[in-house]
Amino acid sequence: MGQSFHPDQIAVLVVEDDALLRAEAVDLCIEAGFTTHEARTADQAIRILEHHPEIRVLFTDIEMEGSMDGLKLAHAVRERWPPVAILITSGRRMVTQADLPENGLFFAKPYPPDDIVAALNAIAARIAP
């Protein structure tokens, strides 16, 4: 692909409660060359973030069970880990820019896989050393 950065040094955290969709999103990120972690709930995601400082991208669904939904998680992550880039997807909600944390990107489900890959690459390019 001719990237001048090393995507495997930039980890992505996929948060999705549906196992099938999560598996596909994880495969998508791995295929794009990123180290990928996965979580089924927001609480699980926070714990993973705490142990993996190399995670620079949060890719989360909105609807999920647990104490937080994806939007709350995104805001919490922006607050606690400001450098982490945020990608949000949902099948239910029409999410406006005002709902998103700063610099957050929204992808309506079902999303074109290439758009996600392009977004990940752009983020990787921006934060590359």
Next chain:
Amino acid sequence: MTLHAKLGADVGQTDSLRMADLFRLHDWASTPLGRRETWPSVLRITADLMLDSLHPMCVLWGPKRIVLYNDGYAEILGSRHPGALGRPTDEVWPELWGELAPLIDRTFQGESFAFRDQPLTMTRNGFAERVWYDFAYSPVRDERGEVVGLLNVTADCTARVQAQRERDGAIERLQAGEGRLAALVEASSDSLYTMSPDWQEMRTLQGRGFIADTDAPSVRWMDEYLFPEDQAEIRRTIEAAVARTEPFELEHRVRLADGSAGWIFSRAVPVMDAAGRVTEWFGMAADVTARHRAVEQLRESEAFMRGVLASSNDCIKVLDLDARLTFMSEGGQRVMEVSDFNAVEGCPWPSFWEGAGNIAAREAIASARAGVACSFQGYANTMKGNRRYWDVQVSPILGSDGRPERILSISRDITDLKAAEEARAVLVQELAHRMKNTLAMVQAIVTQTLRQAKSMEEGRKAVSQRLSALGRAQDILTRSNFTEADIDEVIAVAIDPHRVAEDRIAWSGPRLTLTAQQALGLSLATHELATNAAKYGALSNETGRVTMSWRVEDGTFAFDWVESGGPPVAPPEGRGFGSKLIERIVASYFDGEGRLDFDPSGIRFRLTGVPGGIAVEA
């Protein structure tokens, strides 16, 4: 009548001497009668008789009508006494002589006269007194039958006359009173009746046309005039009036002259004798049938309106122009859960409405005051605090001058309708979300399948079969509103396309409900296993068997897929999407584990997890 009054004018100066003495002392010789000793016996006897009598008497004697009288008559003569004694009548009463002479002459011719109740004014007791006397003239005859004198016998009849006059006055007053009473009775259209003291007997009844008359006393009057069902109450009222001797008063039903039922207002009073005993009851009865029927009709019409208002579940209210509550229908109180209307009477109606409804209610009032009806919908709590959604019509009630006088507000509880509308909106949103989610699943299945497909043909086939399996699972879920499905049904539908022979695939387990995701997952897993079995496993030859079973033990769900009798199994070289789906994805839906064993005698798959729901990891 006045003649004898004149006979004794200025009565009162009676001489202290008694008449017997005056007779003895009188100079009779100078009179036409001559000396007393010479008087004929008839005169002597008459004079003695007179003097001895206590009745006032006088005698007119002889052709000169010489006046003789006794003590009693002296009082009548008044100032003419004692000068009148022995004088001719025409000299004693010269002013009356013209009237007296014919009567006196006729008495001398043998006739008798009586004058009753002659009024006189006497001063017997020191004051002028109105008195009445009877006078009787009778002839006095001598032994030859010749009339020689006139005897006038009198009697004081003042007491009788006064009694008579009092009686006459009383009668006159009574007659006048009766006349007025008769006129009153005649002028009134009321019927009149009299009853015996105990009301057992009706003595008379003048029905005045509207009820039948009773002319002869009747003890059967109740049956004649009253309907059987009314008699008890009327009898009770009568008994109470009789017991207390107080007026009877009752509005009751009667049988009218034409036989139909009518109403009278009847009032009777006891009539008592001097001893205070009731002699009869006198009563009047007014025909109030028309009024009663009007009242009845009004009552019926009111009852009808009340019934309409009560049975309507609309909350029908009347407000004054200041929007204060003055009336709320019974049905309205029911739906508004008002237990006591007094608690809300006079309350400003718009304050019942919250939020936008409050603004709409104020606007509706302003509009109705301007004479224009309008409507709105909004939320308002019932009195018990239950939130309801209402469809409200507000319209002016016009007065006789055509201007709004009051305001009518009709609210219908459309909470259920509103909830249904909202539920439909939610459902549409939910459906859109499910579609998106399903599309995302389809996308994942297609992408995953194609990622590992060795050829377009293989990929196309696998995608079609997987989507078909997903579709069949969706069918089951559709029946339960996408919330749950029965495991037996899920297996049956998933395995159906792979059933090569009735007895080679079997499944059993307790009745169990799966969540929507579990149902989809187990469907896909069954499909993957069956497809693999048909290609390489127990269903690829003529004799292999597949047995599925499930159970729940200690809160753990376990599902087993066991193949037997198929060709020997060799572990695959790599793991494809199928095994990832079975082992990881479906296991995740059950919040458990999936384990695929490539046992040489047949593939085994064991899925363990939580039954009927996924516990969220903290």
